[in-house]
Amino acid sequence: MDDLVLTTVITDTKASEGPVPSLPGVSRLGLDGLIEQAREAAGLGIPAVALFPHIDPARKDAAATEALNPDGFVPAAIRRLKADVPDIGVIVDVALDPFTDHGHDGLMQGDVIDNDTTLDMLAQGAVILADAGADIVAPSDMMDGRIGVIRDALDQADHPDVMILSYAAKYASAFYGPYRDAIGTASALRGDKRTYQMDPANSEEALHEVAMDLDEGADMVMVKPGLPYLDICHRIKTEFGVPTFAFQVSGEYAMIQSAGQNGWADSERLLLETLNGFKRAGCDAVLTYGAIRAARLLKG
Numbered sequence: 001m002d003d004l005v006l007t008t009v010i011t012d013t014k015a016s017e018g019p020v021p022s023l024p025g026v027s028r029l030g031l032d033g034l035i036e037q038a039r040e041a042a043g044l045g046i047p048a049v050a051l052f053p054h055i056d057p058a059r060k061d062a063a064a065t066e067a068l069n070p071d072g073f074v075p076a077a078i079r080r081l082k083a084d085v086p087d088i089g090v091i092v093d094v095a096l097d098p099f100t101d102h103g104h105d106g107l108m109q110g111d112v113i114d115n116d117t118t119l120d121m122l123a124q125g126a127v128i129l130a131d132a133g134a135d136i137v138a139p140s141d142m143m144d145g146r147i148g149v150i151r152d153a154l155d156q157a158d159h160p161d162v163m164i165l166s167y168a169a170k171y172a173s174a175f176y177g178p179y180r181d182a183i184g185t186a187s188a189l190r191g192d193k194r195t196y197q198m199d200p201a202n203s204e205e206a207l208h209e210v211a212m213d214l215d216e217g218a219d220m221v222m223v224k225p226g227l228p229y230l231d232i233c234h235r236i237k238t239e240f241g242v243p244t245f246a247f248q249v250s251g252e253y254a255m256i257q258s259a260g261q262n263g264w265a266d267s268e269r270l271l272l273e274t275l276n277g278f279k280r281a282g283c284d285a286v287l288t289y290g291a292i293r294a295a296r297l298l299k300g
């Protein structure tokens, strides 16, 4: 229970609320729905909720302007959570991809991502999220140097207690398919993210990325996806001994749910068995779309 993170997709558009077809059992939530789930999660002993926004395409542009709007949808969602469900911690991505009309994680210069301007925006964005009340900010792209600039910016803005969870080992994965559908970036994404996410065949690079991010001030690190990369979780935990999170991503959860819906396997057992795998591998916490379900099952 206390190592589950409720993973939610929230939407700023009433018409987009409701079930995500490629992610059975998961709905895009408006703010009222978010509060309802967060309350239930808190009641079950789940310590934190992670927010992933679906943003109205009309609010997206090449410069990800909306990512720096202090009155935007995500800061509003954080404020509402903090006011209505003070018992649950809030984890929120620091990332531009929900807000770019091209779907990439950074600002583009032609075909390449401009690392420096992107870093500057990430630092400003992190402060906006911390001002709104986020407990943990999670830089979710793989831009070099982002942890250091975000740490500095948070400290300067009087947020020394806001922690950084780095998506340090993020693989270029087919398992993100349903998520891109859920937040509406699947059709927007031009090209792919293999230039900045890691090659699934690579393991040394993951450890190197973790070492760099810890050195820059990350408090916790994340491995994503989870199940196909349990060796990476285990190596990180063993080598660095830091809080290690795994993300049971959308494609992993969709496989479990669709097998269950088709009667091919028992999805409740699949869920608990995979979560046990994360624990055996040494993970301290798991982000999963099935957090509430798992917690209910664990409570019996």
Ligand SMILES: NCC(=O)CCC(=O)O
Pocket: 052, 093, 140, 175, 176, 177, 178, 179, 180, 248, 249, 250, 251
């Ligand atoms: N930055 C968050 C994600 O990319 C989520 C991936 C998934 O659930 O597939």
Ligand SMILES: [Mg+2]
Pocket: 142, 143, 144, 145, 168, 209, 212
């Ligand atoms: Mg890196």
